[in-house]
Amino acid sequence: MTQLNYEPIDEATLADSNMPPIAETELVPTPVRMTTTALEFKLVAKCSTTRARASVLSLPHADVLTPVFMPVGTQGTLKGISTKQLEDLDCRIMLGNTYHLGNRPGEEVMKEMGGLHKFQNWNRALLTDSGGFQMVSLLKFARVTEEGVLFESPHDGSEMLLTPEKSVEIQNGIGADILMQLDDVISSTVTGKRVEEAMYRSIRWLDRCIMAHGRATDQNIFAIIQGGLDADLRTICVREMVKRNTPGYAIGGLSGGEAKDAFWRTVAHTAPLLPENKPIYCMGVGFAIDLVVCTALGVDMFDCVYPTRTARFGTALTDAGNMQLKHSKYATDLQPIDADCPCMTCRTYSRAYLHSILGQETVVCHLLSIHNVAYQLRLMTRMRDAIIADEFPAFVRTFMSTMFAHSPYPQWIVDSMRSVNVELNPNPHGITSAER
Ligand SMILES: [Zn+2]
DSSP, rough: OOOOOOOOOOOHSOSSSOOOOOOOOGSSSEEEEEOOOOOOEEEEEEOSSSSSSSEEEEETTTTEEEEEEEEEBBBBTTTTOHHHHHHHTTOOOEOOOOHHHHHIIIHHHHHHHHHHHHHTOOOOOOEESHHHHHHHHOOOTOOEEESSEEEEEETTTOOOEEEEHHHHHHHHHOOOOOOOEEOOOTTTTTSSSSHHHHHHHHHHHHHHHHHHHHHSSTTTEEEEEEEEEHHHHHHHHHHHHHTTTTTTEEOOSHHHHHHHHHHHHHHHGGGSSSOOTSOEEETOOOOOOHHHHHHHTTTTTTESHHHHHHHHHTEEETTTEETTTGGHHHGTOOSSSTTTTHHHHHHHHOOOHHTTTTHHHHHHHHHHHHHHHHHHHHHHHHHHHHHHTTHEEEEEEEEHHHHSSSEEEEHHHOOOOOOOTTOOOOOOTOOEOOOO
16 A cells, blocks of 8 residues: 555545535535336345344345455455455455545556456455545545545645546546545544535535436445434435435444444434335444344345454454454364364464464465454344344354353443344443443
8 A cells, every 4th residue: 555644634624615515505416316227136134133143245246145244455455365255255245445446556457457356356346435535534734625535645745636527537546335425524523513514515416416427227336424423414314315325335434542431322313214125335334243233123234444454453253252363372272263163264274374484474464364354244244144043143142242242231232232122142241331
């Protein structure tokens, strides 16, 4: 990845101060309604207790079984794991970062290559983000105007403007099965008028994205619900975006450091407002606990860099929590990370071996990335199987009591599961208000 000068951005400076204020009547224009879709969403089973559901999401390049976790690739390749290995893990959909792909190899090369599928030899489904989030989080001097997101190129310092139209044009060139609208992204910890401004602007940008979308017959554009942690703003955003009739809807603006209690309540409020016959995607969510909670709340799709990022620190994901392989107790432990895991790492190497090579970062990163992605994918499959068997509440109880075998349940997990009629098994350590 290109080394960028990272500098935190003051959210207040992102708000546009030069544009004339938008009149109340122009906050939401006449909706641009979509009539074309390039997906089919077939419900397979619904949990009779929670809001969890299992479906088949048929996309141009693959039939994706939901609930699904989508690993994130950068520069057309996942950190520490190849597309071939993802295929071996039966991964059917992955993410590509529009910002990175737009920089290198670049839009023109991508078009010449015939899109990202061919470029990285991946024949299954792909989803690309709008590029906006990456820019706001990676670049300095970023500023949001009604026209788009203004930022400074890391390569030559020139100013570049990412408009909704440009974002869609780049994503049309990449050719993913699902592309995301450009939205006005703010941190989930921002409060006040800026949240409302970003929400309404995201609706207006959705209209511009739909109008610019040149491949509606073979690429699906997803709207992104904004509105921060404010339930009323989320409701308004859902109502307006549903009028646009996009093939799917994402819940955006979460996993940005907000309290866990606010996180689950926002998902629990937003998901039931969305159409039942369309996929719901919660962006940036990838901790195993969050995947279980959000699946119970009715979410179908997830993505996160966490499994591969945490692999670089020697962390293996398991049902019992994070296994820190650098710990000296693993030096003589000849078991695999997880005896039930069918991944190449678990079939081939012991904890002791992985512990011994921890200094050689690239090898460990690679082996743990394979296991961690396999863990996430298998967690989703196990949930899907439980939903189809209508045993999902029992799965949740077992999962949570294993994860919290040695520590109390966080209150937010107890509350979120209670909201979908699941009482967790008694925990010998009780319940704590501390987050996890
Ligand atoms: Zn494994």
